[in-house]
Amino acid sequence: MNDEGAPPELAVPETALPAEIDEFLVHLAKERDLSPNTVSAYRRDLREFSTWLASTHGIDGWRWNELGRTDIRGFMAHCTRRGLAKRSVARQLSAVRSFYRWMHRDERVDVNPARAVKSPRLPRTLPAYLDKRQADTLLEHAATRAQSLEFTDVRNVAMLELFYSSGLRLSELRGIDLGDLDLVAQQVKVRGKGRKERIVPLGDHAQRALRNYLVKRDALLAKLKDSTKKPARGAVFLSERGGRMSPRAIQHAVVQLLSAVDEGAGLSTHSLRHSFATHLVDGGADLRAVQELLGHASISTTQIYTHTSVERLKKVYRQAHPRA
Template sequence: MTPRPPLAAWEEHLRAGKGLSSNTVRAYTHDVAACLAHLGLEVDCDAETLERRLTTRAIRSWLAAGADAGASRATTARHVASMRAFTAWAHDHDHLASDPGLPLVAARADQHLPQVEDVQGARRLMETARAEAADHDPVIVRDWAILEVIYSSGIRVAELCALDLDCLDRSNGTLRVRGKGGKERTVPLGEPALAALDRWIHRARPALVVGRKNSTLPGSTNALFLGAMGGRIDQRVVRTMIHRACATAGVKDLAPHALRHTAATHMLQGGADLRAVQELLGHASVATTQRYTHVDALRLSTIYRQAHPRA
């Protein structure tokens, strides 16, 4: 029996053994495949070819080519992480006699402050969406509910699209969310988000299912949020909708993740405990959550410069 190519075996290891999300697995394997292509290798090359061609110097040449082409420090850092993970695994599983990724060190990624909207802007975004939903169009009601849920809970767009109807505990006002690595957490929802969900689930969603245009879809789906055709909503639809909603409301152009940033920042500004916000957002490390305190510090610095007589 012909052994599986190292890259294919590693990809299966990431999916089955590490419990990583499909997006993370795709990014890691894409990085390694790009490195192999730079070296003139096929993705299904065997261990012998890999051993001969995949050296520390060769990997560094690929990283340098990416930097010359304009790759950011964050992208380069991810490339290094991908290659180090792959070569360490390949060495442990006897595909490589030594680990060429071990000497690689990436420069620290730039720490950009997250794009956020202020409280007034967020309120305007939600109120505009609520007002538009008054015409009872199922899709517009759905969009209002999505905006309220992301801003209320700070969940990721992938987590939102994966929600099922039974993830909502209406009596306790919470959502059960499956995050990165398959980890589950429970997040609370505010009253505006619960009101929007009630309107969506009990009035608009049934109308969208009955009136769906694609007759090949199953008669029902357990997805909490549906696309216009009646199936589970796609992340791209959510992203496009949020950009459109921001333009309509006349606020900053926010991506779904920026709306999540906004929710986290406003909770911390309101006095929420950092550890509680970490748990709410599903961050593995509190260091990730601490980025939002930098946003608040920037706001305080601005106020200080404006108010202090010797600033």
């Protein structure tokens, strides 16, 4: 929110990206092999930073090596006055830090002024997730719809089962190719953040749903063999036109089914990932194993899923302790 009594800050006109930012984005894409979506997010944040610098110092009135902590704090204040949430301001600061860290390693600047700037304190919010009853209701609803044997219904229940069975991110599920699936060993290879690969298990329900879907998928490809548009034969999850499903299409299909469980609750594909992790931890799974299954780089990211395990421990305590 804006500071009380202060008028909302107007967005300044965009300027061309400085050459250093362009080179940094190439570094992210080519050398660090980050996803196009991640590179685009860095581009947006750093464009806003450079545009703000041009508006406050003049287009040619500043140099990267001359900026200090005061400038970085000024940019964060600008973001806050624009009404950005704390999480968005923190993301902007993270982009600036990464950019300056790259320039410092490349000896383009003497110091990283963003390093000493504190990030806004973020509220520790619990992710939205389904309880076990809701998860059962959701999957039963999707399975009932799949009895129609329509391609989209059979595909959608396979996606739901895979999301919940393996805790995948949307981008990971979308990127799965046929060669990544091993239904005999009941496992799938996924590419997570930073293109890091990991193997995750498939449950029995997900395996059956995928087998049913692959039959429909083969039938669709056979029908499209004479189409002028070349289908994405390597991709597992296809649209009715034979292309790899877009992130928006996957989200839309899943949210429609989630609305049958709790309309208006703000549930998304990521809620299924949170449900996967929550139910594992609540069932007593080792946190390090859950971290590996989710593809988290840090155990601290996984620790948010311990919130339901506390209730489980209280229940055990009340049942077992003589003075509970």
